[in-house]
Amino acid sequence: MLATIFRSVIRQARRHPLYVGLNVFGLALGIGVFLALALLVRFEYSYNAGLRDVDRLVRVDGISTEPGTARAEYDSVTFRALPFLRQDFPEIVDAARIKPEDVQIKQKDELASLDATLADPSILRMFGIRLAAGTDDALTRPDGLVLSRAAATRLFGTSDVLGRTVTIDRSGVSSRHVVTAVMNGARGPNFLADLEMIIPIPPEDERTRSCFISWGSDCGSVYLKLRHPSDIVSVQSRLRDFIIRRASGSGSGDSSLGTHPEETFALNLVPMRNARFYDANVVEASNGADRNVIDGIGLVGLLALALACANTVNLSTARSVLRAREMAIRKTLGGTRSALFAQFVGEAIMLTAISGVLGLALCEVLVPEAATLTGESIAIPYGFVLAVLPLIVFGCGMASGIYPALVLSGTRPAAVLAAAKMPSGGRAAARLRDGLVIAQFTIAVTIVIGMVVIHRQTGFLRSADSGFARSGLLIGRAIPIKDVTIQRRVREALRLVAGVQSIAYGKLAPNPNSTSQSDYSYVGSHGTIRVHLLRDVVDGGYWNTYRPRLIAGRWFDDIHGQDVWPTYGKDVHDAVGNVVINSTAALRFGFATPADAIGKVLDARWVHVTIVGVVADMRFGSPRDPVYPGVIAYDPLKGRPYEGPIPAVRFTGVPEQEMERRLDRAWASVLPDVSAHFQAANERMEDYFRADEQRGRIFALGAVAAVVIAALGLYGLAAFSTARRLHEIGIRKTLGATSGQVIALLLRDFLRPVVIACVIACPIGWAIMHDWLSGFDERITLGPVSFMIAVAGALAIATLTVLGQTLRLSRAEPARALRAE
The missing domain is CATH 1.20.1050 (Glutathione S-transferase Yfyf (Class Pi); Chain A, domain 2)
Incomplete structure (x- = not known):
């Protein structure tokens, strides 16, 4: 029978080559495309599956329900919760805090940036990170350091680097670390696959950083390993009572969330096996897929x-x-x-079968293209493909x-x-x-x-109105040094660069890394309205640099003395000042038109501010998320420093890459040990698109x-x-x-x-x-x-x-x- 079938196929190919050719080629194309896309889907569904005991691993998310804003879930949470979680939930057998960190590595007088994180020593054993050298206790040394093989080769030219020293700059503070382990490649795709460096969490951070000591702050993620997968539901059901018991207080101190913390804050356990898809709906999560x-x-x-x-x-x-x-x-x-x-x-x-062989060859071509198109490390697992292809x-x-x-x-x-x-x-x-x-x-x-x-x-x-002029705008990294003299010197050095039209400092920028938020109240004809506002602090160059669109009132100037943001201090009460809000904030406060907001007074905990202007919403975040109601304060940087000001430069007449080099050189003349990393506004927002x-x-x-x-x-x-x-x-x-x-x-x-x-x-x-x-x-x-x-x-x-x-x-x-x- 097989010989008869073979002869018949050959005869049909000779007699009707058009039909047979179309059959074979069309089916080969279908098989090749199916295999390539199936491997992409398999990659996404297997995300995090290679983590050790993945069914018992969860991430603790923070959920915020602030006045005047929509409920939002974040993949970061206060680190203050972890010791209390360990005490109150015996189901937790291990835990790790992970905080992404912007660090600079100085090797041979050159600065290099790596994808680094601060973490507890338990990160290695908890997630089953494979080590090419070293042991799971590599991070128990305060000056320890774990590198990926690729990062080790990049820094030293070899992966045999145990005992080598690395100088790390964090926010302007340098420290020396010893390489105590080298990571192998990850077991399949997971959220740690691109990690290049792990540094132990410094004890000083635990004592002084607000996200370690305050319930109302966050800076990283908390991961838990439970005894059994069924414990996830049990622990989740008790988290509301946990928040009431552990986060409540008078609200006058930074460590508590007030008398009813459950009304504005909640915790949620996200199983790591499903986190890839769950994170598509988590605010600012970087590893989500719809x-x-x-x-x-x-x-x-x-x-x-x-x-x-x-x-x-x-x-x-x-x-x-x-x-x-x-x-x-x-x-x-x-x-x-x-x-x-x-x-x-x-x-x-x-x-x-002939089409299947051709389709497999086509798959060999399409999979690398799919990997390039998606930016994922998709490979062809031939064991899987050869098992599926006969079917x-x-x-x-x-x-x-x-x-x-x-x-x-x-x-x-x-x-x-x-x-x-x-x-x-x-x-x-x-x-x-x-x-x-x-x-x-x-x-x-x-x-x-x-x-x-x-x-x-x-x-x-990409082309939608973001509320500010993106073209011709370059944005640097936040200045890590809280010294007003240094901040002024950096601004002046950047201002003198040929081609610069204007320069501005602000607390927020496209794709923001940190935010400052506060509750503001407005007493109107319909009672008191409280809205949680995202606060930006800007200097005098902001208007000409970002070019926001004013839709009511005026912008800040030095003529009006109350435009300058009042000095904050524990002994300051009933301070007054002027602010500009965005159109979303005006809507949340119930003003019929932006013009109705002008002259109205908002009350915060220690300051009363008058709205002098309303600007169109400036979208610095994801286009999937609603614009957050915001308030802008004015500080001309005359007597006090900013905390992490982000420089933005408007330029003209110079190619973008050349301007980036000029600005980097000007920055280095003041801060030679900190990388400026100026980027176009569109480039900073690239992750969103x-x-x-x-x-x-x-x-x-x-x-x-x-x-x-x-x-x-x-x-x-x-x-x-x-x-x-x-x-x-x-x-x-x-x-x-x-x-x-x-x-x-x-x-x-x-x-x-x-x-x-x-x-x-x-x-x-x-x-x-x-x-x-x-x-x-x-x-x-x-x-x-x-x-x-x-x-x-x-x-x-x-x-x-x-x-x-x-x-x-x-x-x-x-x-x-x-x-x-």
């Missing part, structure tokens, strides 16, 4: 495979009528239906071969041999082919609609594959229809039909299923993309443009696909066409 998007990518791969199978069925049913007489003769000579059925299914599986081959072979086998094996010899012409397969076969074309193009057009909407949305986010753009490119890959596969099927059917309708066209032309009329007739027939597919795909695409866009605070209007682009593209591709066959048939000479039949 499960719906990942599932959508997997669905695109599955649909590409289904399209390829449908394409094979379509072409096989069309080709089967060409073999009807062969089957009739074989049945006349004694061939049984079961034997013929097995032969045709075997042929389909053999062709699918794909068998499944696709059966799916694409059963129906043609049933049709051919059920051929009635007498009817076929008595017919004057080759059978066409009947109306049922024609309807099946049209239905499959409709299904193929419905899927393809839906994917194209998604691709277009994603592309337009990401383009919109990158994930959607990368996954949009994956959808584009799927869309191209879907359209190509659908076009291949349409081309094959056009070739079949051309051969079957040659006699009809000859008669039409004999009766006076022109070539133009013939072309119009044929295009109408060929494009009818494509038009129907477009009609079906548009509402489906609208529903899917409307749901996706709802996750953005700023988004495009889902108007007809995206659908028109997708439909026009599908019709254009379909027209070009069948145009060659249509033109050839319309130009056929009537006499030759009739004689051929």
